[in-house]
Amino acid sequence: MQHRLETLLEAERDQLVLWLPVMLGAGVAAWFVLLRRSEWTAVLLALTATACLAAALGRGGRASRAVAVGALAMAVGLALIWWRAERVAAPVLARPAVAAFDARVERAEPLVARELVRLTLAPIDAPALPRRLRVNLAEADVPAGLTRRAVIRLRARLLPPPDAAVPGAYSYARAAWFAGVGATGRGFAPVRIVTPGDAELGLRATLTRHITERVAGSAGGVAAALATGDVGSIAEEDAEAMRAAGLAHLLSVSGLHITAVVGATMLIVMRLLALWPALALRVRLPLVAAAVGAGAAVGYTLLTGSEVPTIRSCVAALLVLAALALGREAMTLRLVAAGAIVVLIAWPESLAGASFQLSFAAITAIVALHDHPWMRGFAEVREKGLLRRWGRGAVLLLMTGVVVEAALMPIAVYHFHRAGLYGALANMVAIPWTTFVVMPLELLALLLDVAGLGAPVWWLVERALWALLWLARIVASAPGAVRAWPVMPDAAYALIVVGGLWLALWRTEWRRWGLAPLAVGSLWAAMTPAPDLLVSGDGRHAAVRTEYGAMALLRERAGEYMQNVLSENGGVKGAPMTLDGLPGAACSADLCAVDVAGRRVVMTRSAYLVPVRALIAACVGADVVVSERRLPVGCRPRWLRLERDVLARTGGVAVGLSGGWTATVRRAGDEHPWVLAAGREDSGAGFRRFRR
Structure with missing residues (x-):
């Protein structure tokens, strides 16, 4: 067995280094998942002991070295995020x-x-x-x-x-x-x-204002986002359409934008320097252009606010330029791994955010796909007719879009509880349109504005961006364009991530083993039931699932944000209805009683005190009672009593009435600093809890 393992690792020796950022990230993730300082300390010591033991007993084998380095990297990741959380500690307001x-x-x-x-x-x-x-x-x-x-x-x-x-x-x-x-x-x-x-105003704000003054509406907002990363001028309905169509990544300055800036800078510098023959004969112009391109990448990153996707893309661009200068292969998974290590060391907390995960999942999927031998052979340039070359390019673009959508879909479901179905097709049009039409026109317009001649080009930019928004609206409004999902279990998501990384990072036949955790995690996520009842942490807002799968709100005047939160986390697309219009619901101005999945739920819904006898009478026969206030002692539901004091400990609650399960925002004994800072050390509610 050991000999077989050593043989496998020897065949994958060039890929082992790619797991270094994975293990570093696993240590960061462990700190977020575990609750107490004692657990963090125990895992840290256990990982260090494992690394020492593997190094001492491994007899120099590749497997022992891999275990030692992996355990040590995971320990470093856990220690790094723990140190970072303590270092940024700052006072937090205790109460409104x-x-x-x-x-x-x-x-x-x-x-x-x-x-x-x-x-x-x-x-x-x-x-x-x-x-x-x-x-x-x-x-x-x-x-x-x-x-x-x-x-x-x-x-x-x-x-x-x-x-x-x-x-x-x-x-x-x-x-x-x-x-x-x-x-x-x-x-x-x-x-x-x-x-x-x-x-x-700062350069970023000045440039954003300059652009939005020349391009009206959401088109101007998109133009500003492409140049400065500022998305504040995009109307919410257009931003939602971009998200539903799988085009939201165009609004976040990342690899596409950095690549366009670096490529355009290098092309312009090369062409200008080539006009000087004496310089062209004595200096390696590609190196000069690469140096200027690197400066443009860093400057653009600073201009756009230095967000995580931009930093990752900037690091990748700098590594690509360095590889080109050294005569090495430019775009590899090692480059992606190096960028991930830089970001995790500088901002380990970014691992928990959707931005980091979406960014690195996309670039890893693209590079891994195009690094596959079959893909390399298919993409190889051949002397064929124009139609065949265009056809091959379209197939490559479609395959890339499908793979990227497959890589991003679990992340979108986990964080946003929705997934688009037509993103690959939309991106086939949107990415070339943005890269080769919109961004060059916008750059030309900005350059011409120096001489006051940019107005005609800005008109073209506006038309090009309205075409992009039209595409987003058409795709978003197509039947089945977006599928809503309930909250994905953490463990299911972890299995999907492990399976995807296993498939992407290995090269020999054992990469297929990644299909097992990928399939189990996907099946688990698909079979996860949606909650029948959602209650906010303050008890003021709640929603129940109707027999038709929609969500019905307790309060008609719930704000748009709360409506979106309750519908999205309930796995429902679209605006929820209210309990007043739900058949079978008995609602007054102060109380609502409704039967959901065979259980009786009673909820208070106004700021006025309900007479004690009336409230106790309503509790009789109820399985769950929800209130933003303290309930009288005589109110004793058969199962859950979600009143103010309980919700103050648990935070928001999701309840599966048919399955008899509950999930809470806060967990018992959580010692993460943002929990302790708010005085929420304890979160016991007296009923079964688990994170979903």
């Missing part, structure tokens, strides 16, 4: 408050489509407030001249960074912890500038 204070503006992000400006503020001489806040202001309340580094005086309603509303939803509390944001809220007029800030 209304405060008047002075603060320095660290960042101002216009959200034109929502008529808001999002400010990142550093309070001055306000010891009761966290060191960094995120506050939204209505556009009409923003004073003229508000720029970065300005000191402003305002009044705002502040809240602790919100945790996930229900199991499976996005947890801003975790993201805010690593960003150093201790509170969020809404500012009120009047807002006064105490000390002026920068005389001018």
